[in-house]
Amino acid sequence: MKTFIKTIFKCISNNKSRFISMSLIILVGICFVTGLGGITPKVENSLNEALTTANAPDIILKTRNQLGFTQGEIENLNRIDDIDVEFITSFDQTTDSSLRTISLDFKNNKINKLKLIDGSFPSSEREVCVERNSNTIKERKIGEYITYNNISFKVVGIIENPLIFTMDGDINEIDNSRLDTILYFNKNSNLPLTTAYIKLNSLNNHSYFKNDYIDIVNDNISILSNKLNNENYVYLTLKETKSYAFITEIDDKIDVIAIMFPIFFIAVVALVILTTMTRLILDERKIIGCYKSLGYNNISILGKYIIYATSCAFLGITVGLISGAYILPNIIYNVFKKILFLPKITSKINVTLGIYSAIFMFVAIILVTFYVAWKEIKEKPANLFQAKAPKAGKTILLEKIAFIWSKLSFKYKSCYRNIFRYKGRLAMIVLSVLGSTALVMAGLGLYNISSKPITINGVAFDMGNSIKYVSVAAIIFALILTILVIYNITNMNISERNREIATLKVLGYKDYEVCSYIFREIIQISIIGVILGIPSGILILYLIMKFLDFGSLSDIKLISYFLTGVLVITFIIIVDLLLIRKIKKVNMNDSLKSLE
Template sequence: MKAGLKTAFRLFKKHFARFTTIIAIVAVSIGFMSGIGEVENKIKIGARDLYEQSRVTDLYIKSSSPSGFTPQEIVTVCQRFGEENVKTGFCYETAKGENALRVYWLNVEDSLGKIELLEGELPTQEGEILAERETEGLTSCAVGDTVYIPNPMTGGETAYTVSGIVYNPLHIYNEDEPSFTKREDSQEDVLTLKEIYYFHTQTPPIINDIYVRVGNEAFGELFSNDYEENIAIVKAETETLLGDGATVLTLYENIGMYSLFSYAEKVGQIGIIFVVFFLLVTLLVVYSTMSRLFEEERAQIACQKTLGIADNRITGKYVWFVAVGSAIGGGIGFFIGLLLTSLLYNGFNMQYRMPPFPDSLNFYYYALTFGIILLANVVLAALCGKKATSSKPAQLLTPKAPKAGKKVILERIPFIWKALSFKYKSTVRNVLLFKSRFLMTVISVVGATVLVFAGLGLFNCAVNHGEAGSLIGISAVLIVFSGVLCALVIYNLTNINVSERTREIATLMVLGYHEREVTGYIYREVYIMCAIGAVLGVPLGMAFVNFVFDFISFGSLAEVEWWSYVLTPVMTMLFGFISTLLLRKKIVKTDMNASLKTIE
């Protein structure tokens, strides 16, 4: 085995904790970014599959005449769109208590706007009727139940037996749907639709509904920009064709189909914003990891330069270290992203009857996020390597002089400084003396805290907006991934901190400090920096959340509950506590003999 390959393997073994940290943080970031980025695409593919398979109609034309459409009007529509693309029926609505009831007369077996039979069978005799599936908004019915339908002609009610339960793709929405009916004594603009029934017939009493499918390949994909432009033109043409006696509605007026696409776009917009934020935090962590790694490897780099090894070859070993870690993390992140996309897609079932999850693989978001992170990590490692190898071997072999001691700001405030015990004085000095370490940790914690607050804020608004239940899953995922990212950030920076200070830790052990005192020496600094980052993260999180809500036109900062402001810093401190516990073993197992050796 070549010497270069051996040293590369030794590098992986020696810095295995940092290597696994890079893998973990890249996996979390790519999993989140590719997973949430693909949700919008999957929803649109699923809805378009439903649109094609069920031949969902694009236009719903309703007659405003009590006698419905005339035969000539029906012929005119058929001539314009083709008889195979037109379905007719009769529909009426009536108030029933505080809500509304809708009844359709149409051919349920028609392939146009296909209605799916979920339970039971189609009516075979008079007195039988079909009922729409149960949702949060629609009353439940079972096969064999007796329902009472108001008769608008007599003013009484007629009993019917439910022979089957069906699903109409135009009623994909699981929440309350507005009816076309407004009762004069009602305080609301419209009543809520609570019951939907179907009479299976090919000869409705009159025809007051016409369903038209106009979409084709040239027309544009469902809810694309081309589709929106073309459907608006067709709607205007149809209104001109039928005059004032008809109302023309498109799928943009269908609350279920349109809101599904609207929320899918919001998920995509949320993904864009948080992808950028996750990327910045990830790159900050990788940069801090590699810059500290090169500091520790100064002597090794000096020896290699002395042996005449080229700077590019020396740097290449560390670039390879980052590239392999990023590649493994990217592979894991791919499967995390697939799982996340599936979970978020199925989460929309809370609000909609979603089509089956599309099994087609789209590598666009994954390839994009993985490519950006891999390239950025490699460039960062190369820049750090160039800076390290630009020094002469003699300079690299000489340890950097310890930072000169000086008074920190609290020492200039006597009544505070004198009140502190020795251990807290040393903690404050260490925190404020090493400014780069302090800023790196605080900025990373602030970024993670902002993400946690954004997740909680989005959750609050999703709960407050009953129609936005599908966004609850997005907010929950955001909270979890932000928390994991926060824990990884704190763990990584604390691990680097401990690795740099083994000599200091060993000195405390030699002086007789107990394990609790030694770990507390490090933990206090971590908790102080976490607390500062958590406190600063809340107001910055407020500004970020306000920007997000404006960007996606949903929710407001006023809807964020008070407990989110409290829970955000608490969660950040909790993740910091968990991270420090994971490093306890490394601290107490510090080799005093090896750590106190010096190359001075």
């Protein structure tokens, strides 16, 4: 048994390039899936930690009464069990500019704690704090004077409101315009209390972004509404605040992309694994025959190839999960800072999608290996020791079109005969290139539609670089996968045609002629894959847009179609150039070896 185990390691050693390329392909697939699935948890967990620290309200209660809450209403709210309440004064105005004024007790600010970025809180009636500047909110400096209601107020502090974390600021409740100034005054007993921040004690340890959070809050609103029984009250959840609505909308769209893209990514990876394992097992037919002659049972022989495949999978999955959990989420998080005021990034990681994909990938690899290996293992040793007869040449369809076929040179006639002679090889290369091209096309199309604004509660918000950089990540990973797929398939194609290449050299073909002979076929097959891959990518993009409920195919720029083909074909040519050395190293004596 020890000897048999040694042969497993020898198999890995003898097929290092296959082992490494398979591991890298799995790594790239799992890294991308894990990273994409970890973006929204990273953003939401970071924001949740900040909102928890600020003790953000679960319910925002507003009164329609212009005189604010009455003393009796305030007492009723304070008497309700399991809630904490804090009252403020908040007015929106549109007279001179889009302005909001908030008056609160800074010393006893326990709910929705305002964070002082610079300066100090107001200590007199003629002092004021302002909201930090953003794309829409004007920049104010400490020491600057602001005139409000014909009274001059000195700016003494810059405030960070936990409920406002988009660069687009907040919306004026009167006319839906963008607020350009938010003023924070010290509490004045003469002003009516118009807003109550309510914190539900039952949700103290509940994430603000958990799926059931808003539903639980709405259930509590129903209970609270029955207790208060006041038609002048307006109950709002965080979902009605513009920043929270914006981030949940963006996260929902990224989650759709995180589910849709990996499906096709994993499909391409699985196809390449199928091709690679098929070739490996065909190359080891004689070794399998030898095992059977020595008395090894079918399960033991099958185990060798299962171990080989799962070793690749384990290595690729492990490194993919670890790298994917940190690289992509951290990059996209920093990109999000261009459209959001984000807190310090959380140390928490989420690899749920990566683990599900890894399990699926692992099972798929075992099933694929079992399928391709069992077909050979169940044969008799005598048959396994004999090389499979090469496929007989047949008249191809193109030969029947005389006016085209007669004008082709010998090298192209030979090329097309070889392409259509091995239909299995043709299908595998076409499908692999098709899948890679489709992912690149979908990524570029997603990049095109990412510049469109989204509408939330009737207000347009610019997504900025959020979806754009996710699409860039998809394009980069798709191109990396394309390089690995093309390298793997081309390398395999050269290996299985060593005898043919050696024969050509014996017949006097020069190195560049032999390279042209091999790569001509691969490039032309790949072009078929590219041509079919572009519409396939559009189909993937259509499905993504359908689930996103955002964008249309008309938003895809013409350059994206052209760029997809150019990028994929360029990488195919680069990979082919890198593999010229492998063709040159083929020994001519191989052509003289017996097939038996």
